[in-house]
Structure formats: C-alpha cells, structure tokens
Amino acid sequence: MNKQTLIQAHNRIKPFIHKTPVLTSQLLDEKAGCNLYFKCENFQKMGAFKMRGAANAILSLSQEERKRGVVTHSSGNFAQAVSLAAKKLGVKAYIVMPENAPQVKKDGVRTYEGEIIECDSTPQAREATANSIKEEKGATFLHPSNQDEVIYGNSTAAIELLEEQPNLDLILTPVGGGGLIAGTALAAHYFSNNCKVIGGEPMEADDAYRSLISGKIETNESFHTVADGLRTHLGDRNFPIIQKYVDKIIRVEEDEIINAMQLIWERMKIIIEPSCAVPFAAVLKNKEEFKNKNIGIILSGGNVDVTNLPF
Amino acid sequence: MNKQTLIQAHNRIKPFIHKTPVLTSQLLDEKAGCNLYFKCENFQKMGAFKMRGAANAILSLSQEERKRGVVTHSSGNFAQAVSLAAKKLGVKAYIVMPENAPQVKKDGVRTYEGEIIECDSTPQAREATANSIKEEKGATFLHPSNQDEVIYGNSTAAIELLEEQPNLDLILTPVGGGGLIAGTALAAHYFSNNCKVIGGEPMEADDAYRSLISGKIETNESFHTVADGLRTHLGDRNFPIIQKYVDKIIRVEEDEIINAMQLIWERMKIIIEPSCAVPFAAVLKNKEEFKNKNIGIILSGGNVDVTNLPF
Numbered sequence: 001m002n003k004q005t006l007i008q009a010h011n012r013i014k015p016f017i018h019k020t021p022v023l024t025s026q027l028l029d030e031k032a033g034c035n036l037y038f039k040c041e042n043f044q045k046m047g048a049f050k051m052r053g054a055a056n057a058i059l060s061l062s063q064e065e066r067k068r069g070v071v072t073h074s075s076g077n078f079a080q081a082v083s084l085a086a087k088k089l090g091v092k093a094y095i096v097m098p099e100n101a102p103q104v105k106k107d108g109v110r111t112y113e114g115e116i117i118e119c120d121s122t123p124q125a126r127e128a129t130a131n132s133i134k135e136e137k138g139a140t141f142l143h144p145s146n147q148d149e150v151i152y153g154n155s156t157a158a159i160e161l162l163e164e165q166p167n168l169d170l171i172l173t174p175v176g177g178g179g180l181i182a183g184t185a186l187a188a189h190y191f192s193n194n195c196k197v198i199g200g201e202p203m204e205a206d207d208a209y210r211s212l213i214s215g216k217i218e219t220n221e222s223f224h225t226v227a228d229g230l231r232t233h234l235g236d237r238n239f240p241i242i243q244k245y246v247d248k249i250i251r252v253e254e255d256e257i258i259n260a261m262q263l264i265w266e267r268m269k270i271i272i273e274p275s276c277a278v279p280f281a282a283v284l285k286n287k288e289e290f291k292n293k294n295i296g297i298i299l300s301g302g303n304v305d306v307t308n309l310p311f
Numbered sequence: 312m313n314k315q316t317l318i319q320a321h322n323r324i325k326p327f328i329h330k331t332p333v334l335t336s337q338l339l340d341e342k343a344g345c346n347l348y349f350k351c352e353n354f355q356k357m358g359a360f361k362m363r364g365a366a367n368a369i370l371s372l373s374q375e376e377r378k379r380g381v382v383t384h385s386s387g388n389f390a391q392a393v394s395l396a397a398k399k400l401g402v403k404a405y406i407v408m409p410e411n412a413p414q415v416k417k418d419g420v421r422t423y424e425g426e427i428i429e430c431d432s433t434p435q436a437r438e439a440t441a442n443s444i445k446e447e448k449g450a451t452f453l454h455p456s457n458q459d460e461v462i463y464g465n466s467t468a469a470i471e472l473l474e475e476q477p478n479l480d481l482i483l484t485p486v487g488g489g490g491l492i493a494g495t496a497l498a499a500h501y502f503s504n505n506c507k508v509i510g511g512e513p514m515e516a517d518d519a520y521r522s523l524i525s526g527k528i529e530t531n532e533s534f535h536t537v538a539d540g541l542r543t544h545l546g547d548r549n550f551p552i553i554q555k556y557v558d559k560i561i562r563v564e565e566d567e568i569i570n571a572m573q574l575i576w577e578r579m580k581i582i583i584e585p586s587c588a589v590p591f592a593a594v595l596k597n598k599e600e601f602k603n604k605n606i607g608i609i610l611s612g613g614n615v616d617v618t619n620l621p622f
C-alpha cells in the first residue's frame with residue numbers, strides 16, 4: 001500500500017460518508033493548555049467513524065462478492081456501520097450478535113436493515129456462527145478492526161482533519177481493536193509533516209500499551225472499563241502498523257475518562273461515547289508534555305444510552 | 312425601528328458572538344415528515360442565544376453608562392450572558408440572584424466574573440435589590456427579554472438562519488419571556504419572503520398562548536414544566552411585536568418535550584436544554600400541518616445539568 005491507496009479509499013467512500021466538522025473550544029483549550037481540534041466522528045453517519053471502514057470494505061468487493069452479501073460479528077458500532085453501508089449499496093448484511101446483546105444495539109442494526117443472527121455469548125460461538133454463514137451464503141467476512149480495507153477507510157478521518165489543520169503536532173485516538181489508530185497513523189505518515197500519533201487507552205484494558213512493550217499482541221483478562229468500545233485487543237494486520245508509526249500509548253483511569261466525557265458534554269454541548277473521551281483524558285493527564293501544542297483528537301463516536309450515563 | 316436597526320445590531324455584536332452552524336438530520340426529517348434546519352444557539356458563546364441580546368444591549372450604552380456598569384436579575388442564561396458580554400467590554404456586571412439559586416448557576420456567573428448580589432427568593436425582593444443597585448451605583452438595568460436592544464440582538468439568530476436558508480416556510484422558537492420570538496418575528500418580517508413564525512410553549516406555562524387570545528399579557532399561576540427557561544411571561548415591549556408578527560403558539564405536553572429532547576440528543580448527538588426541545592415537540596405533534604415544509608428551528612441553548620436529566 002502507499003499514499004495512493006488511501007486517496008483511492010477516500011474518493012471511494014466520499015459519496016457515502018459525511019465530511020464531519022472540526023470543532024474547537026476556547027474553554028477546553030484554556031483548561032488543557034494547548035490548542036485542541038476535535039474531529040467530530042460522533043456526527044458521522046450512524047454515529048461513528050466505523051462507517052468509513054465498513055463502506056470502504058464493501059466498496060472494495062467485486063460485484064460477484066457483493067451479490068453474496070457480507071457477514072460480521074459485532075455488537076457495537078461496526079454492526080450498524082456494516083448494515084448501513086450494505087443497505088446503501090444494495091448488499092445483504094448478516095450480523096452475528098450474542099443473544100443477550102442490549103435491545104438498543106439490536107434495534108440499531110434493524111434500523112439499517114441488517115439481518116441479525118443470534119448466537120451464544122462466547123467468542124467461539126460468534127466465530128463458529130459467522131463461519132457457518134460464510135460457508136452457507138458465500139458471504140464475505142468483514143472484521144471490525146483487523147482488515148486492510150477497514151484500516152484504509154478509517155484513515156480518512158485523519159486525512160480530512162489534516163487537510164483542515166495541516167500544522168498539527170500530534171493526533172490522538174482511542175485504542176480498542178486497533179483499526180482507528182492504525183488508519184490514523186498511516187494518514188499522519190503520508191499526509192503530514194512529522195505529525196505524531198498517540199493512542200489513549202483505559203488502564204483497565206491496556207493490552208495495546210503492553211503489546212508495544214512486549215512486541216507481541218497482548219490480551220486483557222477482564223474489561224472493567226466504562227469505555228465499552230475499547231474492550232478488545234489488537235490484530236495481526238494493524239499491530240505492525242501501530243508498532244511502526246504510533247509514538248506511544250497513554251493510559252488513563254476510569255474517573256479520568258468519565259471526567260473528560262462530562263467536560264466535553266458540558267462545554268462543547270456535544271454527545272460523545274465514553275471510549276471517545278479517552279484521548280482527551282490523556283491530554284488532561286499530561287498537560288506539561290502537550291503545553292501549547294496543536295493537537296487533533298478524533299472523537300470516534302456518539303452512540304451512548306443517554307438514559308444510563310456514568311455521571 | 313426598521314430593517315436597518317436589525318442590520319446595525321448584527322454588525323455591532325458580530326465580533327462578540329459565534330456565527331453558529333445550521334445542522335440537519337435525515338433521520339429526524341423522516342420522522343417529522345418535513346425538512347428541518349436547526350440553528351444551533353446551544354453552540355453560542357456561554358451556551359445560549361441570550362449572548363446576542365446581552366451584547367447588543369451593552370454595546371448600545373454610552374461610554375458614560377458603561378463606566379457605571381449594568382445590573383440584571385436572572386438566575387438563568389441571561390445572567391451568564393450579561394456577565395460574559397460585560398467582561399469582554401470591560402463593564403462591571405451586577406447580577407441579582409435569589410440566595411437559593413443552584414450552585415451551578417452561581418458558578419456560571421462567577422466564571423464570567425459577574426458580581427452576584429443575593430436576595431430573598433421573591434420577585435419583589437429581586438426587583439427591590441436591582442433598584443437599589445441602580446440607584447447606588449448608577450448601573451443600567453438590563454431586562455432578559457422585555458427590552459428593545461435585547462430583542463434586536465436576539466433577532467440576529469434568525470437573520471443568520473435566513474441568510475443560509477432563504478426558502479424557509481416557517482421558523483419556530485420556544486416562548487418564555489418573549490424576547491426570542493419577538494426578535495425572530497422581526498427578522499422574518501424584514502429578511503424573508505413570507506416566512507411565518509410560530510412559537511412553542513409548554514401546556515404547563517401557556518401564558519403566551521392565552522395572551523394572544525385575550526389580547527393582554529397573561530401570567531401563569533404555577534410552572535410545573537421541565538422547560539425551566541420558559542417559566543415566565545411576556546412583557547409590554549415584546550407583546551405588541553408578537554401580536555403583530557407571530558402566526559400562532561402551539562402548546563405541548565411535558566412528555567412530548569422530554570421525548571423531543573431525547574430524540575435530538577440521540578439522533579443529532581448534540582446537547583440541548585429542555586426549553587429548546589419545545590418547538591421540535593410542536594412539529595412532531597402537528598405532522599400533517601407541517602408536511603414537506605422547510606422549517607427552521609432555533610435551538611435556543613444547551614446549558615443543562617447533565618447529571619440530572621429528565622429521561
């Protein structure tokens with residue numbers, strides 16, 4: 001892949017995504033001691049950056065593959081993204097979800113006409129069910145974060161941010177499955193002049209932090225974090241990119257995540273999910289390091305149950 | 312006053328306000344059966360349209376008057392707006408507040424360096440305290456809604472909306488003290504081609520609805536509404552404008568307000584106060600009447616205690 005790969009991905013998905021706004025806040029800049037540029041993927045179609053990767057993955061399929069449909073296992077934003085992107089392209093989407101997934105997540109997928117296939121709530125059952133649909137329907141499997149086309153699609157949020165703010169010193173993203181930070185790191189490498197990329201991760205799910213130290217993909221034994229989108233680990237497609245192009249990972253505590261989320265809600269009047277607040281929490285935790293810098297933050301999504309908040 | 316009065320007000324306040332964005336939502340359009348254009352004054356400085364009226368009122372004072380300061384009684388957004396506008400202009404702001412006002416409101420005023428003068432929690436005490444400051448300090452009294460310069464300042468939100476969307480069939484605003492709808496009605500009269508203006512009001516504080524029927528300013532006996540910004544009544548400066556230029560007032564129930572607020576939060580990922588949801592609730596309640604129309608809605612503010620929500 002090269003710079004052209006990312007440009008092609010961007011051109012391919014443009015008709016299917018919003019060019020989301022970049023917002024600033026004088027009050028938050030004063031609080032953080034730096035200049036913050038928030039790329040608002042919470043305003044993206046279906047409410048998260050995942051739309052970019054899902055759209056690019058489906059658009060990269062042949063006509064023959066599209067006819068047979070796509071399948072993924074996700075109970076989060078990627079399920080909705082695949083459903084919506086597939087719907088727009090007239091492609092059938094099979095979404096494998098644990099039978100105990102929250103009703104609101106199932107409703108989200110059904111809104112976009114994805115077909116839900118329920119399975120037991122274990123990783124093994126999810127994989128087996130997805131595999132059987134692959135075989136039975138000939139559907140193409142799409143991975144939420146560990147697939148090249150998804151990573152290239154995700155890179156386009158940072159490409160747009162850098163187009164608007166070419167002088168960023170660094171960009172921060174949350175780190176969950178690794179698809180967003182890998183795409184962002186590629187974008188910074190090809191489209192900026194030395195802009196660093198840093199990840200934010202909950203202390204309670206710090207697999208990426210440990211992976212960069214050990215040099216192999218680490219996992220989490222438990223996930224006691226409010227940042228529900230980050231309860232996962234890296235994959236073999238995105239980990240080498242992260243090793244090569246990501247500067248470091250900063251870990252934050254649960255109360256720091258909740259505090260950062262509340263600050264963005266109250267001061268910017270926008271709704272972001274807990275996962276999305278992790279990079280801002282990392283900035284607030286390291287004010288000295290980031291002092292007076294121009295910092296881009298990818299606000300990854302805004303799908304949150306507003307009747308059940310952590311504050 | 313004439314069209315020029317409003318243009319002058321707009322030019323006067325431009326350096327002190329944000330030109331707020333106009334947002335749309337395909338999902339909400341589908342739900343409502345019309346084309347909605349949301350003017351996002353929740354993103355305005357200090358979080359509400361009140362900044363426009365407060366800035367225009369202070370900028371309209373003579374240098375001599377500015378030296379002696381300004382005084383208002385408000386426990387809501389106008390208190391913060393006066394404090395911030397005064398601070399930016401180097402003018403002293405005295406804010407009369409009931410001693411039992413919520414801490415968060417007092418903190419808001421102090422953030423913008425307004426001086427709080429506490430008084431008993433009765434309308435009489437508020438007025439007496441404000442009067443004594445007027446006499447003692449020579450400060451100019453600013454009314455939150457019933458003052459020409461405030462109304463002209465408020466009109467500029469609709470002027471900007473009509474600049475961006477000249478083909479609106481109607482604009483809806485919430486109705487509290489009457490300052491926003493009066494300004495909006497003047498803007499529609501002078502800057503549109505037949506765009507109607509309609510008010511949204513809680514059934515539980517429907518003084519403006521009754522005032523338009525009786526032909527005199529009615530008040531409310533109680534205020535059992537979640538729309539805390541609308542617990543007040545019209546005044547002698549704005550009522551004649553409303554009588555002349557406002558098409559009608561639509562009343563909505565409490566559950567309709569809360570439902571509309573939650574829909575905007577969940578679908579648009581933006582934070583609005585309950586008062587602000589009343590016009591959208593009025594649209595949802597009258598789908599047939601508004602079918603396929605181009606409708607502007609002034610989202611009046613976003614200052615809400617996110618730890619204490621009605622849903």
